[in-house]
Amino acid sequence: MDTEQLNAMRETARRFARREVAPLVGTEGRDGDLGGLEGVLVRAAEAGILASADPDGAGFEYGVWGRASVQEGAAASVAVLEELAVECAGVAACVHFAGLGALELVGEEMAGEALVGEESIGGPVAVALFGRGWRVSWSGLQTPPPGAVHLGAGGLMGACDFVYGAPGTRRYVVFAAGDHGWERALVAAEAEGLTTASVESRMGLAAASVAHLQFDAVGVSPSRRLASASASATPQAHVRRLMLGLAALAVGNARGALREARRYAEERFQGGAQIEDHPAVQLLLGDSASRVAAASAWLREAAAPGVVPDAGGDGDGEDQTPLWRAFAAKLRCCAECGRAVTDSLQVLGGYGYMEEYRLEKRLRDAMTLEAMAIEPNTLRLLCATNPGGVS
Amino acid sequence: MSDGIRPVGARERLGPLGRLLFDTEARPIWDHDTDTLSRPLRRLRHRYRDFAEVHLSCQGLAADRDPDFVDIPELFLRAAREGFGTELMPPPWGTLQITAVWRGLLLPSVLKAEELCAADGGLGLALLAHELGIAPLFVSGDLKAYFYWLGRIYREIRAGEPAMAAFAITEPGAGSDVEDTEGARSARLGCFYERVAGGFRISGRKVFITNGAVARWVTLFAAQKGCGVETWTCFLLDKSMAGFEVGRHERKMGQRAADASELILDEVFVPDDRVVGEVGAGWAISRNVLNFSRPVVGAMALGIARGAFEHAARFCNETRLANRPLSDYQDVQLTLADMLMKLSAMRATVWQSTRYRLPFGAAGAIAKVFCADTSWEVCRTAMTLLGDHGYVHSASVEKAARDARLTQIYEGTNQINRLAIFESQTGAEFGSDCAGCASCASCASDASGASGASGADCGSGGECGPASPVQYKIKTDRRGQSE
Numbered sequence: 001m002d003t004e005q006l007n008a009m010r011e012t013a014r015r016f017a018r019r020e021v022a023p024l025v026g027t028e029g030r031d032g033d034l035g036g037l038e039g040v041l042v043r044a045a046e047a048g049i050l051a052s053a054d055p056d057g058a059g060f061e062y063g064v065w066g067r068a069s070v071q072e073g074a075a076a077s078v079a080v081l082e083e084l085a086v087e088c089a090g091v092a093a094c095v096h097f098a099g100l101g102a103l104e105l106v107g108e109e110m111a112g113e114a115l116v117g118e119e120s121i122g123g124p125v126a127v128a129l130f131g132r133g134w135r136v137s138w139s140g141l142q143t144p145p146p147g148a149v150h151l152g153a154g155g156l157m158g159a160c161d162f163v164y165g166a167p168g169t170r171r172y173v174v175f176a177a178g179d180h181g182w183e184r185a186l187v188a189a190e191a192e193g194l195t196t197a198s199v200e201s202r203m204g205l206a207a208a209s210v211a212h213l214q215f216d217a218v219g220v221s222p223s224r225r226l227a228s229a230s231a232s233a234t235p236q237a238h239v240r241r242l243m244l245g246l247a248a249l250a251v252g253n254a255r256g257a258l259r260e261a262r263r264y265a266e267e268r269f270q271g272g273a274q275i276e277d278h279p280a281v282q283l284l285l286g287d288s289a290s291r292v293a294a295a296s297a298w299l300r301e302a303a304a305p306g307v308v309p310d311a312g313g314d315g316d317g318e319d320q321t322p323l324w325r326a327f328a329a330k331l332r333c334c335a336e337c338g339r340a341v342t343d344s345l346q347v348l349g350g351y352g353y354m355e356e357y358r359l360e361k362r363l364r365d366a367m368t369l370e371a372m373a374i375e376p377n378t379l380r381l382l383c384a385t386n387p388g389g390v391s
Numbered sequence: 392m393s394d395g396i397r398p399v400g401a402r403e404r405l406g407p408l409g410r411l412l413f414d415t416e417a418r419p420i421w422d423h424d425t426d427t428l429s430r431p432l433r434r435l436r437h438r439y440r441d442f443a444e445v446h447l448s449c450q451g452l453a454a455d456r457d458p459d460f461v462d463i464p465e466l467f468l469r470a471a472r473e474g475f476g477t478e479l480m481p482p483p484w485g486t487l488q489i490t491a492v493w494r495g496l497l498l499p500s501v502l503k504a505e506e507l508c509a510a511d512g513g514l515g516l517a518l519l520a521h522e523l524g525i526a527p528l529f530v531s532g533d534l535k536a537y538f539y540w541l542g543r544i545y546r547e548i549r550a551g552e553p554a555m556a557a558f559a560i561t562e563p564g565a566g567s568d569v570e571d572t573e574g575a576r577s578a579r580l581g582c583f584y585e586r587v588a589g590g591f592r593i594s595g596r597k598v599f600i601t602n603g604a605v606a607r608w609v610t611l612f613a614a615q616k617g618c619g620v621e622t623w624t625c626f627l628l629d630k631s632m633a634g635f636e637v638g639r640h641e642r643k644m645g646q647r648a649a650d651a652s653e654l655i656l657d658e659v660f661v662p663d664d665r666v667v668g669e670v671g672a673g674w675a676i677s678r679n680v681l682n683f684s685r686p687v688v689g690a691m692a693l694g695i696a697r698g699a700f701e702h703a704a705r706f707c708n709e710t711r712l713a714n715r716p717l718s719d720y721q722d723v724q725l726t727l728a729d730m731l732m733k734l735s736a737m738r739a740t741v742w743q744s745t746r747y748r749l750p751f752g753a754a755g756a757i758a759k760v761f762c763a764d765t766s767w768e769v770c771r772t773a774m775t776l777l778g779d780h781g782y783v784h785s786a787s788v789e790k791a792a793r794d795a796r797l798t799q800i801y802e803g804t805n806q807i808n809r810l811a812i813f814e815s816q817t818g819a820e821f822g823s824d825c826a827g828c829a830s831c832a833s834c835a836s837d838a839s840g841a842s843g844a845s846g847a848d849c850g851s852g853g854e855c856g857p858a859s860p861v862q863y864k865i866k867t868d869r870r871g872q873s874e
C-alpha cells in the first residue's frame with residue numbers, strides 16, 4: 001500500500017469517526033451513548049472499516065486487520081485505529097479487537113459462521129491467548145508455557161483472563177497448548193464446559209467487552225481446530241498486532257485530548273489573557289504535542305509497510321524485530337501519550353476533571369491502555385532481550 | 392548459612408551494644424514514623440487510622456459508584472463524636488489538644504488527612520472540606536468570628552447537628568484568578584455585594600464548591616459591585632438565607648463521594664455581623680487560608696497514594712504468576728520499593744511544612760505540588776503493577792488514581808502553586824532583595840496596578856480605592872519580562 005492509499009484510508013476513517021463516533025461520545029453520561037454502539041459497529045463494517053472474515057464482507061481485505069494486513073503489513077490498520085481513537089478510544093478498541101478475531105478466521109471454512117449444535121451464529125470473534133498466571137515471555141510465545149490453556153483429547157482445559165472483544169462477542173479463537181505446540185480452536189460462548197464472566201466496572205475503554213474464560217473440558221471437533229501453519233496465525237503475530245493496535249489507540253486518544261486542550265486554551269480567559277498566552281499553559285501544550293509527535297513517529301516506524309514483514313517470527317532464527325518494535329511501541333506510546341493526556345487535562349483546570357468535557361474519559365482510557373494486555377514492567381523485560389538486533 | 396548473611400541473622404553476631412544499634416525489625420514505615428511523634432500525636436494518629444478503617448474503607452468503592460450511597464452528614468457526625476471536626480477550639484468548646492499542636496499547628500490536620508484519604512479519597516475530602524470551610528473564622532484573626540460564630544457552629548455539632556461548612560471562592564469566570572496575584576489583578580469576577588441598611592446584598596454564582604450541597608455554613612468571598620479582588624470580603628452565610636440556592640452538582644472523575652456544587656446567590660441579604668474579618672480583607676484571608684490548607688491537600692495526596700500502594704502490595708503478595716507470588720519478582724520488588732520511597736518523601740515534605748512557626752506560601756505550595764504530582768505517579772504505577780486487574784474498579788487502585796488526579800487541580804492548579812512558590816520566595820531565593828515595600832519603584836508600580844482590578848469605574852466614589860492592595864509582590868510578569 002503506497003502513501004497515497006494510506007492517506008486515503010486515514011481520511012475515510014477520520015470522516016467516519018467524526019460523523020459516527022463523535023456524536024456517540026457526546027457530552028452526556030460517563031462514557032457516552034453506549035446504546036448506540038452496536039449500530040456504529042455495523043456501519044463501520046458496512047463502510048469496510050471493520051474487518052470481516054467473510055470474503056464477501058466490505059472489510060475483508062482492507063478493514064482493520066483485514067486480510068491485506070498479512071501481506072502488506074500493519075500500517076493501514078494502525079492508521080485507521082488511530083483516527084478512530086481521536087474521537088473515542090473505546091469504539092476504536094472494539095474495531096481493533098473484532099478485527100483481530102476476524103483475521104484469525106480468514107481462510108478458514110467456517111469464516112462467516114460458527115456452530116452451536118447445528119445453529120449458525122455470527123457476530124464478532126475475540127481472541128484468547130493469555131492463560132491465567134502466565135507472564136508473557138519470548139519463549140512462552142514460541143512454546144506454550146505452563147499457564148496456557150491446554151488442548152488435549154478431553155478438549156480445552158484451563159483459563160484465560162481479560163479476553164478483549166467487541167460487544168456481542170459470542171465466539172472465541174483460543175490459543176492452546178496442543179500436541180504440536182501452539183494450536184488454535186474456535187469455540188462458541190455457549191459451548192458446554194465454557195464459563196464466561198464479563199469484567200464490568202472498568203476504568204476506561206467502556207465500549208469494549210472484557211471477559212474471563214474458564215474452560216472445563218470444552219469439546220473441540222476437528223473442524224473447529226484451525227490451521228496452525230501460517231506465519232500470520234501465531235501467538236507472536238497476534239501479539240504484535242494487539243500491541244500495535246493498542247499503541248495506535250493511545251496515540252489517537254492523545255491527539256484528541258491535545259486538540260480539545262488547544263481549543264479550550266484559545267477560549268478560556270484567566271490571568272488577564274487567553275490562557276494559551278501563559279507560558280504555564282504553553283509548557284503543558286508543548287510537552288503534550290512533542291510527546292504525541294514522538295509517539296506517532298515511533299508507531300509509524302513500528303508498523304511501517306514494506307520495511308518489516310508481518311510476522312512476529314515464529315521459529316528459531318527468524319527475525320523478531322517486528323515483534324520487539326511492537327512491544328516497544330506499546331510501552332512508549334502508552335507512557336508518552338498517557339502523559340500527554342494528563343497534561344492536556346490540566347490545561348482545562350477544574351473543567352478538565354468534569355465528565356462533560358471528556359478529557360477525564362480520555363485520561364481513563366489512556367491509563368487503561370497503559371495497564372492492559374502486557375503491563376509496562378513485562379514490556380520492559382521483553383524489550384531488554386534484543387532478538388531483533390536493535391542496538 | 393544464608394541466615395547469617397541476612398541483616399536479622401548477621402545482627403546476632405554482634406555484641407549487646409552493637410545489637411542495640413542495629414535495627415533489623417521488620418516494621419511498617421508507618422510505625423517507624425509514628426514513633427517520631429509526641430505521645431499525644433501518636434495516639435491521635437492511631438485513632439484517625441482506626442476511625443478511617445472502620446468507617447471509610449468499607450464504603451469507599453460504593454460511594455464512588457453512587458455518591459448518594461453514603462450519608463455524608465451522618466458520617467460527619469460520627470467523626471464529630473470522635474472529636475474529629477471540632478479541632479480548632481480547645482475544650483469545652485472544641486476538641487483541640489494543645490499538647491498535640493505544640494510542635495506545629497497543622498500537624499494533627501495532616502495526620503488526619505493522610506489517614507482518612509488512605510482509606511478513601513472521596514469520603515476523606517467530604518470530611519476535610521468542612522475544615523476548609525471554617526478556616527477563615529480562625530485565620531482571619533477576628534475574635535468575634537472565632538468565639539461567636541465558630542463557637543456556635545461547634546455548639547451545633549456537639550448538639551448532634553450536622554453543621555458542616557464549605558469554602559467558596561471559585562467563580563465561573565475566575566478559577567486561578569482568585570488563587571493567584573497576577574490573575575487577581577484582572578479577574579473577571581461575577582459575585583458582588585452591595586451595601587444596604589444593616590448589611591449587604593450579595594448576588595452571583597460560585598462553582599465547584601466541595602460540600603456545597605451538604606454544608607449548612609458557607610464562607611463565601613464577594614467583591615464590591617463593579618470592583619476587583621482588592622474589595623473582596625469574606626462572609627459567613629447559611630443555607631437558610633433567602634435567595635441562597637444550590638445549583639448543579641458536577642459529575643467528576645474521582646473523589647466522587649464529596650459533592651462539588653454550584654452556589655447561586657440572588658440578592659441574598661447578609662447582616663453586618665456575618666462579615667469575617669474586615670470589609671475588604673477577603674483577599675488576605677483567602678490567601679492565608681490557602682497557606683494553611685495546602686499542606687493538608689499534600690497530606691490528602693499522600694494518603695491516596697498510600698492507599699494505592701497498600702492495595703498494590705497486597706495484590707503482589709497474594710497473586711501468583713508462573714507459580715511464584717508477584718512480589719518474588721525482582722522488577723516488582725523494585726517498583727514497590729520505588730513507591731514506598733516516594734511515600735516517605737511525600738510524608739517528609741508534608742510534615743516538614745507543618746514545622747514552621749506559621750504556614751507560609753512556599754511551604755504550603757511545595758507540599759501540595761510535590762505530593763499531588765508524586766501521588767499521581769504512585770497511583771499510576773500501582774495500576775500498571777496490577778496489569779489488567781489495575782483498571783478494574785473492585786481492585787481500588789484505578790479509583791485511587793482518579794482521586795489523586797484532583798489534588799493537582801484544586802486549591803490552585805499545580806502550575807499556579809508553582810508560581811506561588813516563586814512569588815513567596817521573591818526577595819529571598821528569587822529576584823530582587825526587596826520583599827515588598829512602599830518606596831522602591833517596582834513595588835510602588837506593583838501597588839498601583841493592584842487597585843481597581845476590573846479597570847472600570849465602580850461608582851463607589853473611591854471606596855474600593857487603595858483600601859487593601861493585593862499583598863503579594865512579584866517583580867516579573869509571567870512572560871518573564873520585568874514590569
Ligand SMILES: Cc1cc2nc3c(=O)[nH]c(=O)nc-3n(C[C@H](O)[C@H](O)[C@H](O)COP(=O)(O)OP(=O)(O)OC[C@H]3O[C@@H](n4cnc5c(N)ncnc54)[C@H](O)[C@@H]3O)c2cc1C
Binds near residue numbers: 281568574
Ligand atoms: C472537584 C473540585 C472541587 C473544588 N472545590 C472547591 C471548593 O471547595 N471551593 C472553591 O472555592 N473552589 C473549589 N474548586 C475550584 C478549584 O480551586 C479550581 O478549579 C482551580 O483553582 C482552577 O481553576 P479553574 O478550574 O477555573 O481553571 P483555570 O483557572 O481556568 O485554569 C485553566 C488552566 O490555565 C492555567 N492558568 C490559569 N491562569 C493562569 C495564569 N495566570 N498563569 C498561568 N497559568 C494559568 C491553569 O494552571 C490551568 O492549567 C474545586 C475544583 C474542583 C475540580
